[in-house]
Amino acid sequence: MLRTPSAVRDAERHTAHNYHPLPVVISSAEGAWLTDVDGRRYLDCLAGYSALNFGHRHPKLIEAAHAQLDRLTLTSRAFVHDQFADFCRELAALCGKDLVLPMNTGAEAVETGIKVARKWGYQVKGVAPGQANIVVAEGNFHGRTTTIVSFSTDEDARADFGPYTPGFTVVPYGDLDALAAAIDENTVAVLLEPIQGEQGVVVPPEGYLPGVREVCTERNVLFVADEIQSGLGRTGATFACDLEGVVPDMYLLGKALGGGIVPVSAVAANRDVLGVLQPGQHGSTFGGNPLACAVATEVVRLLATGEFQRRSAELGERLKAGLEALLGKGLVAVRVRGLWAGVDIDPALMSGRQACERLMERGVLAKDTHGSTIRLAPPLVITEDEIDHAVAQLAAVLAG
Numbered sequence: 259m260l261r262t263p264s265a266v267r268d269a270e271r272h273t274a275h276n277y278h279p280l281p282v283v284i285s286s287a288e289g290a291w292l293t294d295v296d297g298r299r300y301l302d303c304l305a306g307y308s309a310l311n312f313g314h315r316h317p318k319l320i321e322a323a324h325a326q327l328d329r330l331t332l333t334s335r336a337f338v339h340d341q342f343a344d345f346c347r348e349l350a351a352l353c354g355k356d357l358v359l360p361m362n363t364g365a366e367a368v369e370t371g372i373k374v375a376r377k378w379g380y381q382v383k384g385v386a387p388g389q390a391n392i393v394v395a396e397g398n399f400h401g402r403t404t405t406i407v408s409f410s411t412d413e414d415a416r417a418d419f420g421p422y423t424p425g426f427t428v429v430p431y432g433d434l435d436a437l438a439a440a441i442d443e444n445t446v447a448v449l450l451e452p453i454q455g456e457q458g459v460v461v462p463p464e465g466y467l468p469g470v471r472e473v474c475t476e477r478n479v480l481f482v483a484d485e486i487q488s489g490l491g492r493t494g495a496t497f498a499c500d501l502e503g504v505v506p507d508m509y510l511l512g513k514a515l516g517g518g519i520v521p522v523s524a525v526a527a528n529r530d531v532l533g534v535l536q537p538g539q540h541g542s543t544f545g546g547n548p549l550a551c552a553v554a555t556e557v558v559r560l561l562a563t564g565e566f567q568r569r570s571a572e573l574g575e576r577l578k579a580g581l582e583a584l585l586g587k588g589l590v591a592v593r594v595r596g597l598w599a600g601v602d603i604d605p606a607l608m609s610g611r612q613a614c615e616r617l618m619e620r621g622v623l624a625k626d627t628h629g630s631t632i633r634l635a636p637p638l639v640i641t642e643d644e645i646d647h648a649v650a651q652l653a654a655v656l657a658g
């Protein structure tokens with residue numbers, strides 16, 4: 259008898275229903291492959307929303323975690339520990355910034371970025387007390403805190419969670435004129451995803467990000483790039499901003515920084531920005547803990563080799579070619595950057611959810627978003643054959 263149906267029921271019995279997972283119960287994983295409680299194998303084409311860029315249980319990351327577990331796991335930032343300096347120095351170098359501030363989840367990195375931008379606005383730019391404003395984009399996804407959902411344009415994410423935090427102006431994504439027009443003397447930052455992941459891997463028009471950079475510099479506004487999903491190798495470069503030759507004032511990082519093992523996020527910026535924080539003004543009990551730093555330092559070292567960015571760029575071409583061949587055969591749009599793809603299914607055929615269920619039956623796990631879109635984001639350790647396999651299964655699903 260299959261264990262999956264009862265395991266799915268058990269998993270739902272005592273939890274809030276804030277997710278609608280596919281009915282698959284995973285018990286182990288390695289590289290790009292998952293195994294369920296009934297021994298069935300699946301190719302992982304979600305990679306924990308890009309938290310597993312290096313695959314499941316990458317040997318170097320597991321080794322770093324094991325070694326650290328045997329020595330020291332937590333001190334709090336009340337004391338200094340011996341994993342902290344290397345992590346901060348090496349991550350700052352990867353980002354080309356002076357300083358980093360480690361936190362845990364992506365949403366916390368975004369909250370940190372908002373606080374730092376506001377403080378910078380008051381202390382450095384000279385914005386009048388309580389007036390700081392941040393320009394954000396329609397279709398954004400930056401996390402789930404009450405402040406962050408206050409400027410979400412997704413009603414599911416936002417409705418009934420008010421009263422909402424003021425201080426944000428929403429403009430259409432990709433429209434540089436609208437963004438420039440929204441900036442005034444109280445604007446402290448523009449907060450954007452360089453590619454909107456949750457929205458369906460939406461890539462802004464060419465020239466948009468360099469244009470945002472220029473406007474921000476001209477108007478003395480911080481450009482804060484949320485690279486929590488797009489960064490750390492996913493798009494074929496260390497940062498999605500690199501693809502457009504853009505350097506933001508602040509990077510927000512998360513997901514893959516923890517190697518798929520522990521939650522690790524961070525803000526990276528120069529001293530003139532992150533230096534506005536003084537002791538007692540921000541922090542987190544677990545932020546920058548020894549286990550997190552040990553794993554994340556190894557993540558930074560993997561990225562410093564450039565191997566994963568290269569793989570993502572090269573294999574991404576194969577994924578793109580495979581998916582574009584399905585245009586007109588069930589797909590109506592395909593957007594690919596590196597090993598990150600958003601594909602829109604002809605809604606007359608099936609919903610994204612139905613497509614994901616059928617892919618699951620064929621041993622491929624992916625996630626739908628916004629009705630008829632599927633996001634594909636396999637671990638960057640995926641092989642050419644495995645990419646072909648995933649595309650072939652999608653083709654079979656679309657062919658019905």
Ligand SMILES: Cc1ncc(COP(=O)(O)O)c(C=O)c1O
Pocket residue numbers: 307363364365366368399400401402451455456484485486487488512513
């Ligand atoms: C661009 C972006 N920012 C922030 C977040 C929030 O990260 P977390 O779920 O770790 O809080 C996400 C999560 O999907 C994201 O995609």
